[in-house]
Amino acid sequence: MDQASLLQYLITGLTVGATYGLTALGFTIIFNTTGIINFAQGEFVMLGGMMSVFFMRALGLPEPLAIVLAVAGTTLIGALVERLAIRPVRDCPAINLVIITIGVSILIRGAAMLLWGKDTFALPAFSGAAPVAFFGAALMPQTLWVLAISLLILAGLKMFFSRSIHGKAMLACSFDPKAAALVGIGVDRMVLLSFMISALVGAVGGAILAPITLTSFDVGVMLGLKGFAACILGGLGNPFGAAAGGLILGVLESLGAGLISSAYKDALAFVILLALLFVRPSGLFGQKDGKRV
Amino acid sequence: MSVGYRRDMRWLGGFLVVLLLAPPLLGNNYYLTVLTMCCLNAMIAVGLSLLVGHAGQISLGHAGFYGLGAYTTAALSTTLGVPVGLSMLAGVGATSGVAALVGLPALKLKGHYLAMATLGFGVILSILFNETVGVTGGPSGFTGIPRLSLFGVEFSSDLSVYYFILALLGLVIWVAFNILHSRVGRALRALHTSEKAAQAMGIDIARYKLFIFVVSAAFAGLAGVLYAHYLTFIAPASFGFLFSVQLIVMVVLGGMTSVPGTIAGAFFLTVLPEFLRAFENVEILLFGAILVLCMMYLPDGLAGGSSRLWRLVWRKMFVRAEKDPMEGGGNG
Amino acid sequence: MAEPLLRCTDVGVRFGGLQALAGVDLSALPGEITAVIGPNGAGKTTLINAISGMVQAQRGTFRLGADDITFAPAHERSRLGLVRTFQNLEIFSNMTVLENVMTGCHARLRVPAWASLLRTRASRAMEKTIRDEALEVLDFVGLFELAKYQAKDLPFGKQRLLELARALGARPRLLLLDEPAAGLNMSETQVLADLILAVREHFRLGIVLVEHDMDLVMRISDQVMVLCFGQVISRGTPAQVQRDPEVIAAYLGDDED
Ligand SMILES: Nc1ncnc2c1ncn2[C@@H]1O[C@H](COP(=O)(O)OP(=O)(O)OP(=O)(O)O)[C@@H](O)[C@H]1O
Ligand SMILES: [Mg+2]
Numbered sequence: 001m002d003q004a005s006l007l008q009y010l011i012t013g014l015t016v017g018a019t020y021g022l023t024a025l026g027f028t029i030i031f032n033t034t035g036i037i038n039f040a041q042g043e044f045v046m047l048g049g050m051m052s053v054f055f056m057r058a059l060g061l062p063e064p065l066a067i068v069l070a071v072a073g074t075t076l077i078g079a080l081v082e083r084l085a086i087r088p089v090r091d092c093p094a095i096n097l098v099i100i101t102i103g104v105s106i107l108i109r110g111a112a113m114l115l116w117g118k119d120t121f122a123l124p125a126f127s128g129a130a131p132v133a134f135f136g137a138a139l140m141p142q143t144l145w146v147l148a149i150s151l152l153i154l155a156g157l158k159m160f161f162s163r164s165i166h167g168k169a170m171l172a173c174s175f176d177p178k179a180a181a182l183v184g185i186g187v188d189r190m191v192l193l194s195f196m197i198s199a200l201v202g203a204v205g206g207a208i209l210a211p212i213t214l215t216s217f218d219v220g221v222m223l224g225l226k227g228f229a230a231c232i233l234g235g236l237g238n239p240f241g242a243a244a245g246g247l248i249l250g251v252l253e254s255l256g257a258g259l260i261s262s263a264y265k266d267a268l269a270f271v272i273l274l275a276l277l278f279v280r281p282s283g284l285f286g287q288k289d290g291k292r293v
Numbered sequence: 294m295s296v297g298y299r300r301d302m303r304w305l306g307g308f309l310v311v312l313l314l315a316p317p318l319l320g321n322n323y324y325l326t327v328l329t330m331c332c333l334n335a336m337i338a339v340g341l342s343l344l345v346g347h348a349g350q351i352s353l354g355h356a357g358f359y360g361l362g363a364y365t366t367a368a369l370s371t372t373l374g375v376p377v378g379l380s381m382l383a384g385v386g387a388t389s390g391v392a393a394l395v396g397l398p399a400l401k402l403k404g405h406y407l408a409m410a411t412l413g414f415g416v417i418l419s420i421l422f423n424e425t426v427g428v429t430g431g432p433s434g435f436t437g438i439p440r441l442s443l444f445g446v447e448f449s450s451d452l453s454v455y456y457f458i459l460a461l462l463g464l465v466i467w468v469a470f471n472i473l474h475s476r477v478g479r480a481l482r483a484l485h486t487s488e489k490a491a492q493a494m495g496i497d498i499a500r501y502k503l504f505i506f507v508v509s510a511a512f513a514g515l516a517g518v519l520y521a522h523y524l525t526f527i528a529p530a531s532f533g534f535l536f537s538v539q540l541i542v543m544v545v546l547g548g549m550t551s552v553p554g555t556i557a558g559a560f561f562l563t564v565l566p567e568f569l570r571a572f573e574n575v576e577i578l579l580f581g582a583i584l585v586l587c588m589m590y591l592p593d594g595l596a597g598g599s600s601r602l603w604r605l606v607w608r609k610m611f612v613r614a615e616k617d618p619m620e621g622g623g624n625g
Numbered sequence: 626m627a628e629p630l631l632r633c634t635d636v637g638v639r640f641g642g643l644q645a646l647a648g649v650d651l652s653a654l655p656g657e658i659t660a661v662i663g664p665n666g667a668g669k670t671t672l673i674n675a676i677s678g679m680v681q682a683q684r685g686t687f688r689l690g691a692d693d694i695t696f697a698p699a700h701e702r703s704r705l706g707l708v709r710t711f712q713n714l715e716i717f718s719n720m721t722v723l724e725n726v727m728t729g730c731h732a733r734l735r736v737p738a739w740a741s742l743l744r745t746r747a748s749r750a751m752e753k754t755i756r757d758e759a760l761e762v763l764d765f766v767g768l769f770e771l772a773k774y775q776a777k778d779l780p781f782g783k784q785r786l787l788e789l790a791r792a793l794g795a796r797p798r799l800l801l802l803d804e805p806a807a808g809l810n811m812s813e814t815q816v817l818a819d820l821i822l823a824v825r826e827h828f829r830l831g832i833v834l835v836e837h838d839m840d841l842v843m844r845i846s847d848q849v850m851v852l853c854f855g856q857v858i859s860r861g862t863p864a865q866v867q868r869d870p871e872v873i874a875a876y877l878g879d880d881e882d
Contacts, residue, residue, distance in 0.1 A: 468742055468743070471741060471742055471743065471744040472741065472742060474744075474752075475741035475742075475744070475748060475752060476727070476728075476730075476731055476734075476735065476736075476741060476751075476752070476755065477738055477741045477742070478741075479720065479724055479727060479728045479731065480728070480731055482717060482719050482720055482724075483717050483720075483728050483731075485719065486715075486717045486718055486719050486720075487715040487716075487717065489679055489699075489711070489715055490711065490715035490716070490717065491700075491728075492678075492679065492698075492699040492700045492703065493677060493679075493699065493703055493708060493709050493710075493711075493715075493792075494700075494703060494708070494728055494729050494731050494732065494791065494794075494795060495700050495701075495703035495704040495708075495731055495732025495733075495795060496700055496728075496731055496732070497698075497700045498700070504738060508742075550719075
C-alpha cells in the first residue's frame, strides 16, 4: 500500500468520522443530563441534511440560509421531542424513556418519508467540488469544511460547558440531579437545553456531511448506530471521548474499506469495537465504575 | 411459588386453547400467516424477557440469533440436503453454541456497553447474511427452502405448520415458567437487583448470565429455523438491527417481567403494522406515534395496564377490609 | 482451645493511594462472636469485603477451616460456608420475603439447571424442601407472618432481619455481619442482640460482627478487635479493649501531637 492512498483513506475516514463524532456528542450531552440513550439522535442528523435540501429545492433559498434554517428547525424539533414525549414521563424507568425515543425516531423517519419520499438527495458542496492535491491524495474542499466546522462546534461546546452559567449548570445536573435541584438549578430546563443542543449538533453534522455522502429519509438509522458506537468506544459520558471515538471509528471504517473490502467495512469496525470492549470494558477514555458495597 | 405456578399453568392452558380455536374462527389464510408470525415473535420475546426483564441483561442482537437459526437450517437442508428435522436441530444447536462463544466475553460488560456489544454482534451477523452470497444468497434472499417435515412426513398445509409452531411455543412458555418458578429464576432475579448479594448467596453470576443468554438465544434460534421452513424463503432484511430493537420493544411494552405481557407485546407489535397497512403512507408514522403513546400512558406495559384495570374492577365489585400483618414501625 | 474457623493473616488492601487495610490478622473461633470495631472509615467493611471475596486483597492469606480460600471467588467462599450481610441493605427488592430467604438456600439445596428447566420430580421435591427450610428460618427471626410480602415493602428494621434470615438460609459456618444494628432503634437493637445470641446457639456457627453500637458489642461478643486507619490497634475481651487507652484515644479523636 502506498502512502498516497493511505493518506486518502485517512482523509476520508476523518471526514466521515467527524460526523460520527458530532452524532456521538449529541448522544453524550443527552446521556449526561438524563442518563438515557436517545435513539432519535440519528434522526436529528438526517433532519439536518434533508431539511437543508428541502429549503434549497422547494423554497429556492441560498445554501447557507437553508442550512441555518434546517439547523434551527431541527433544534426546535429537539425541543418539541423533550417537551411532548420526555418531560411528561421523566420519572419513568430509563428503559421506558429509551423506548419512547425509539418510537420518536420511527415517527420522525415516517414523517420524513411522507414529506420527501424515498429518494436520495445531494446537497451541493459548500465551495465547489474540485479536489485539491495534497501529498498525492485528493482533498475535497468539503472535507475541510467538515473538519473545520466540527472543530468549531467542539470548541464552542467546550466553552459553553466550562464558561457559561447554563453549561456549568448542565454539568452539575449530570453529576447529581437532586443536588442540582437543591441549589436551584432547574433540571427541567437543563434537560430541555440538552435536547436542543443535541439536535443542533446533530443537524449541523447532517448538513455538512450531506454533500459528501448524499442523504435520504433513512440515513439516520446507520448514523445513529455509528454515533452510539463512537460514544461507547470513547467511553460513555465523556464528550472528548465521544468525538475521538467518532474519528477513530471513521478511520477504521475507511481503512477497512480500502484494505479489505467495502462490503465488510462496517463489520470490520464493529469487530474491532467488540475486541476493544472485551479488553477495556468501559471504552477507551471511560472510567471504571467503582460501586462500593 | 406453587400457587403462582398453578396460576401461570392455567393461563398457559387458556392461551393455548384460544390459539387452538383461533384459525377456524378467523377462517382466512392471511390471518393464519399473521398469527403464525405472532407465535414466532412471541417465542423470541419470551426468551428475551427472561434475559432482559428478569436477569437484567440487555441484548440488541437477538435478531442475529434468529437469523443464524434460519440460515443454518436453510443452508444445511437446501444446499447440503440434510433432512429437515436434523438441520433444524443443528440450527438451534449452532445458535446456542455461537451465543455461548459471544456471551462469554460480552456478559462481562454492563449496561450500555453490553447493549453496544450485542448490537455490534447483531450488525456483524447481518452483514454476513448480506455479503456471503455463496452461502446465504445475499440481499435478494435464500429461496427454495424445503417445507417443514419430520421423520419424512411433510407438514403439507399451513394450518398443520401453525399447530406445530403453536405446540413449540407452548413448550417454550412452559420452560420459561419453570425457570421463573425455580431456583434458577430466583438466581436470575437476584443478580438483577444486586450482583454482590447474589454472590454472597453463592450464586455464580457469570454462569447464570451465560446460561440465560444461551437459553434465550436458543429460543430465538428455534423461532428462526421454524420461520425458514415455514416461509421457505428468507432474506437478511428480516434479521437486522431494527428487528432486534423491535424485540426489545415487545418485551418492554409487554411489561418487562410478565410472560403473558411479553406475549401480548409480541402479538401487538406483530399485528399493528398489518392493521396499519390500510393507512398506506402514514403507516410508519402511526406506528411510531402509537408506540410513543403506549409507552407514555402504560408505564408498566400492557401487563401492568391490564392488571391495574383488573384490580380496579375487582375492588369496585368486592370491597373488603384486609388485615395488615405488617405492624411495627421502623425508621429508614 | 478450638481450631480457628477463619484465619486471615497479614491482610493488605489498597485503593489507589489509600491503604485501607494493612497487616491485619483476624481469627474467628467456632461458636464465638468476634467483633470488629473502629471509627468511621477504619476499614471494617473493607475487611468484610476482603474476607467474603468482594474485594481482592493485594496481600495476605485467608483460610476457612482446612481450605485455603485466598484466591476463591466470592460465590465459592459463600458455598464453603462464609456468608455475609451488608451494611447498606442489599435485599432482593424484586422478590417476596420468602423468595429472598429461598435464594439464600441457593447454593446448599441444588438440582441441575436442566432439572429446573423441565421441572422434574427431583426439582419439585427440592423446591418444596427449600421452601420449608426458608419458612423455618423466617419463623426463627420472627418474619413468618410477612413471608408473602414484597421485600421492598418491609419497614427498614424488618429488612435488616430479612438480610440476616437470608444469610441463615445458606446455613453458614461463619456469619459475617456488617453493622446489623445500623438504623435500628433501641428496642429493635435489643431484639437483634438476643437474636444474634440465639442464632449462635441454634445454628452453632461462628460470627464476625462489625458494629458501631458499643453496648451491643460489649454485651454479646467474646473477642473484640479494634481497627483504626486500616490497622489493628487493640484486641482482647470486651473488658480489656474497653480499658485500652489507645482505643479510647482513637474513639475520642485524640491526636497525640
Ligand atoms: N471501593 C473503594 N474504592 C476506593 N476507596 C474505598 C473503597 N471502599 C472503601 N474505600 C475507602 O477505604 C476506607 C475504609 O472504608 P470502609 O468502608 O472499609 O470503612 P468502615 O470502617 O466500614 O466505615 P463505616 O463505619 O463508615 O462503615 C475509607 O476511606 C473508604 O473511603
Ligand atoms: Mg462500613
